[in-house]
Amino acid sequence: MSKINARTPEGPLAQKWTNYKDHQKLVNPSNKRKLDVIIIGTGLAGASAAASLGEMGFNVKNFCIQDSPRRAHSIAAQGGINAAKNYPNDGDSVFRLFYDTIKGGDYRSREANVHRLAEVSNSIIDQCVAQGVPFAREYGGLLDNRSFGGAQVSRTFYAKGQTGQQLLLGAYQALMRQVNLGTVTMYTRTELVEIVLVDGKARGIISRDLVTGELQRHFGHAVVLATGGYGNTFFLSTNAMGSNGSALIKAYQKGAMFANPCMAQIHPTCIPVHGESQSKLTLMSESLRNDGRIWVPKKKEDAEAIRSGKLKATQIAEENRDYYLERRYPAFGNLVPRDVASRAAKERCDAGFGVGATGLAVYLDFKSSIDRLGQKTIEDRYGNLFQMYEKIVDENPYETPMMIYPAMHYTMGGIWVDYELQTTIPGLFAAGEANFSDHGANRLGASALMQGLADGYFVLPYTLQNYLADEIHTKRMTTNEPEFVDAEKAVKERFAQLMGIKGKRSVDSLHKELGLVMWDFVGMGRNKKGLEDAIKKIAAIKKEFWTNVRIPGDQSGMNVELEKASRLADFIEIGDLMARDALNREESCGGHFREEYQTPEGEALRQDDKFAYVSCWEYKGEQQEPELHKEELIYETVKMVQRNYK
Amino acid sequence: MEKIINLTLKVWRQNGSKAKGRFETYKVNNVSTDSSFLEMMDMLNEQLVSEDKVPVAFDHDCREGICGTCSLYINGRPHGPDDDVTTCQLHMRKFTDGQTITIEPWRSTAFPVIYDLMVDRRAFDKIISAGGYVSVNTGGVPDANAIPIAKADADESMDSASCIGCGACVAACKNGSAMLFVSAKVSQLAMLPQGRIEASRRAKAMVAKMDELGFGNCTNTGACEVECPKNISLSNIARLNREFLYAKFQD
Numbered sequence A: 001m002s003k004i005n006a007r008t009p010e011g012p013l014a015q016k017w018t019n020y021k022d023h024q025k026l027v028n029p030s031n032k033r034k035l036d037v038i039i040i041g042t043g044l045a046g047a048s049a050a051a052s053l054g055e056m057g058f059n060v061k062n063f064c065i066q067d068s069p070r071r072a073h074s075i076a077a078q079g080g081i082n083a084a085k086n087y088p089n090d091g092d093s094v095f096r097l098f099y100d101t102i103k104g105g106d107y108r109s110r111e112a113n114v115h116r117l118a119e120v121s122n123s124i125i126d127q128c129v130a131q132g133v134p135f136a137r138e139y140g141g142l143l144d145n146r147s148f149g150g151a152q153v154s155r156t157f158y159a160k161g162q163t164g165q166q167l168l169l170g171a172y173q174a175l176m177r178q179v180n181l182g183t184v185t186m187y188t189r190t191e192l193v194e195i196v197l198v199d200g201k202a203r204g205i206i207s208r209d210l211v212t213g214e215l216q217r218h219f220g221h222a223v224v225l226a227t228g229g230y231g232n233t234f235f236l237s238t239n240a241m242g243s244n245g246s247a248l249i250k251a252y253q254k255g256a257m258f259a260n261p262c263m264a265q266i267h268p269t270c271i272p273v274h275g276e277s278q279s280k281l282t283l284m285s286e287s288l289r290n291d292g293r294i295w296v297p298k299k300k301e302d303a304e305a306i307r308s309g310k311l312k313a314t315q316i317a318e319e320n321r322d323y324y325l326e327r328r329y330p331a332f333g334n335l336v337p338r339d340v341a342s343r344a345a346k347e348r349c350d351a352g353f354g355v356g357a358t359g360l361a362v363y364l365d366f367k368s369s370i371d372r373l374g375q376k377t378i379e380d381r382y383g384n385l386f387q388m389y390e391k392i393v394d395e396n397p398y399e400t401p402m403m404i405y406p407a408m409h410y411t412m413g414g415i416w417v418d419y420e421l422q423t424t425i426p427g428l429f430a431a432g433e434a435n436f437s438d439h440g441a442n443r444l445g446a447s448a449l450m451q452g453l454a455d456g457y458f459v460l461p462y463t464l465q466n467y468l469a470d471e472i473h474t475k476r477m478t479t480n481e482p483e484f485v486d487a488e489k490a491v492k493e494r495f496a497q498l499m500g501i502k503g504k505r506s507v508d509s510l511h512k513e514l515g516l517v518m519w520d521f522v523g524m525g526r527n528k529k530g531l532e533d534a535i536k537k538i539a540a541i542k543k544e545f546w547t548n549v550r551i552p553g554d555q556s557g558m559n560v561e562l563e564k565a566s567r568l569a570d571f572i573e574i575g576d577l578m579a580r581d582a583l584n585r586e587e588s589c590g591g592h593f594r595e596e597y598q599t600p601e602g603e604a605l606r607q608d609d610k611f612a613y614v615s616c617w618e619y620k621g622e623q624q625e626p627e628l629h630k631e632e633l634i635y636e637t638v639k640m641v642q643r644n645y646k
Numbered sequence B: 001m002e003k004i005i006n007l008t009l010k011v012w013r014q015n016g017s018k019a020k021g022r023f024e025t026y027k028v029n030n031v032s033t034d035s036s037f038l039e040m041m042d043m044l045n046e047q048l049v050s051e052d053k054v055p056v057a058f059d060h061d062c063r064e065g066i067c068g069t070c071s072l073y074i075n076g077r078p079h080g081p082d083d084d085v086t087t088c089q090l091h092m093r094k095f096t097d098g099q100t101i102t103i104e105p106w107r108s109t110a111f112p113v114i115y116d117l118m119v120d121r122r123a124f125d126k127i128i129s130a131g132g133y134v135s136v137n138t139g140g141v142p143d144a145n146a147i148p149i150a151k152a153d154a155d156e157s158m159d160s161a162s163c164i165g166c167g168a169c170v171a172a173c174k175n176g177s178a179m180l181f182v183s184a185k186v187s188q189l190a191m192l193p194q195g196r197i198e199a200s201r202r203a204k205a206m207v208a209k210m211d212e213l214g215f216g217n218c219t220n221t222g223a224c225e226v227e228c229p230k231n232i233s234l235s236n237i238a239r240l241n242r243e244f245l246y247a248k249f250q251d
């Protein structure tokens, strides 16, 4: 067997997790205090893990780059979180949630992990309610649910359009309670800049204090990366400005495998780009597709008139509108999964039917829902999203349809982990969006929040403990060991090298250049030639960066440009990996659409006989090509079929 | 309609927490009124980098009004001249061609300036740490539907829970009081059965921590409510006062 072993427990699918928990090793209370756990990140995954492990009695150090753990990117999630509660009595079950997630992921995820996710989903809702998360309720006082793409049941719990905020505040408050009790030490405005291995095991990190510029060494018996996704490789994305992939690249360069880097999700409903100075893209929650209908003009001349400002959306008669999702996918209509909806929008716009000044937009129209349910109901459901839209675009979406276009949103790929969420480096774990584990080639809406909290509240507390049980004899190391000293020295040299370039190009200008290459060649439609070109272009950007970037100021003290430069250097590495992986995967599946592989109707065409595996990339050194390893995906319960949302 | 405007900026620069700060004046031209305020700041920084000068440091992250990181005091108002928005949601259509814009950090004893326009708001975390939670551990909790909660209570709790912890209320208050922030958390949890049990204890602990950290007293000027980007209502303060009095009464 190769270096890749998922270590999935024995037994029937539905019993694996129970069996695991029944047999995992435990650590007694007095030993827990002697074990240090470093957790990087305070998003849903990091905060829930830090709080839970602190409660259990481990000695936790928790890091984030923001000024407060409450500001992690998870705070921005809008629409909701899935669980298999079946409160609406519409036929949901753990198995169905499992099945929908596998199917939504286009059969490229690991059955055992996904089943565990569905199993623990219900406990997440219980936990959050106990913490005081104010989920939406019905008049009878019970919890309300809404539908999301890729499912025919209503299983999404929500708190207005601010679900991520409320879930994160719940986890943050649990975390701050542990800080108060002294089990967790919080390091804010502190960035992980290197992972330290001792005898092949993860034993600590080097961090940089973003205010003083000082480098610090931290020891841990285990290290958890919960640093989120790498969507900002595209420069423009729905991610927060500080979201980055650097911790993943550090892990990768130390020997952890990077899994499915090309699996990225382009979200169909974002506010279109307004111009050159655009710094990020704003998501309009997918939940809007519950009540909004997507359309473009049926006639090209109408689309042209709209683009030149001669015609308004509201002037197009009903019979001249093409509700293309309802037309192409009558069974799921506007609620098809994200990858399908995004490609359909691109198809219409490429064919000349796009609206907005640029022609890169489609309408999301609430008129029929407002007529049916009244403005008040729509306002209750989406009030804050409508307000957000109006502030940005300066148009009232209660009166004129919203304009939306796909944008880079989420990365299914990430650091490879086994069933225990452990990477190929012993003692190094990855959780939340940072790992690759549960979403295969496409993530269903409202499933990232579920996964982040599942990993942090209900998986790591067991699996990390199982690892730490064998570490009780490992004494706390001083950070004067040569491994720490050398790691810090290497970091110092890297920063000095960056500062020493003293070129002409700003970090942002290079990042925008990278983003365009990614969007054009590694975005919604990919092909062999484009990907080969992209790899060359990314190499050229890398060279330009390392010879011509300009970082004013110096290394000591606060230096925002230096932070950005260091992250961009890592985004360039990720961009290269994404393109390579996309080139290797000669099939279309989920968010990965290779134009050469499609059905006559333009749907994704998988090649199960050749690509039913997770691609795991191993770092071989600077200037060397990474080596591909494969984790074969064996489906024991679900039969692989072509996804059908018609 | 999109317009292109030219601006003069007076920006607070401060090279570290101990350094003395000063205003610097910059010109930024060709700004689209469709840009956000922070995109205009990006343009300024791009310009400074091209002149090999150190860009202006300011806090921001989500750029969609939810993380509470952005925190600029623009022309004398926290989060600037638009209502119900954070700095990152402010758009340049609120400004006119040729205008001079003054940009400062939050100014309040409990939020010391770290660098340029960035301040240290960790005091808010400390207040939450003192009691802004329901004391439950992971696992072993009842089914989510075991305790029905009236929709009106859940909705009102949600309104209080919308606070993003930005600190504009403190920056707007002449006393530098954190009452709106504290009361929003106290109210959110007090309105739900799960949080009700510890309500008095929580109110007392959070207020004590707030006082200890150098926030001022609340004299009911209402400036906080006006500047709060999330419409957190003064009625939360009334509720906090009730909980607080009740706690005192119990002692």
Ligand SMILES: Cc1cc2nc3c(=O)[nH]c(=O)nc-3n(C[C@H](O)[C@H](O)[C@H](O)COP(=O)(O)OP(=O)(O)OC[C@H]3O[C@@H](n4cnc5c(N)ncnc54)[C@H](O)[C@@H]3O)c2cc1C
Binding pocket: A040, A041, A042, A043, A044, A045, A046, A063, A064, A065, A066, A069, A071, A072, A073, A074, A075, A076, A077, A078, A079, A080, A081, A163, A164, A190, A191, A192, A193, A226, A227, A228, A229, A238, A239, A240, A243, A244, A246, A247, A283, A285, A409, A410, A431, A432, A433, A434, A445, A446, A447, A448, A449, A450, A452
């Ligand atoms: C606009 C938007 C809306 C969304 N809506 C939904 C939704 O409705 N439902 C859903 O299920 N999902 C949604 N998602 C996806 C979901 O929000 C994310 O996938 C999820 O929150 C990621 O959580 P996380 O804990 O893995 O990471 P994050 O929340 O991204 O947290 C990362 C943490 O790591 C820290 N960090 C990063 N790098 C370093 C470093 N080098 N050193 C130290 N710390 C570091 C950061 O400070 C932060 O604390 C949405 C995403 C976006 C962008």
Ligand code: SF4
Binding pocket: B162, B163, B164, B165, B166, B167, B168, B169, B170, B180, B181, B184, B224, B227, B228, B229, B230, B231, B232
């Ligand atoms: S109460 Fe309003 S102004 Fe104060 S921190 Fe909360 S959101 Fe910001």
Ligand code: FES
Binding pocket: B059, B060, B061, B062, B063, B064, B065, B066, B067, B068, B069, B070, B086, B087, B088, B089
């Ligand atoms: S940057 Fe997040 S609220 Fe403004």
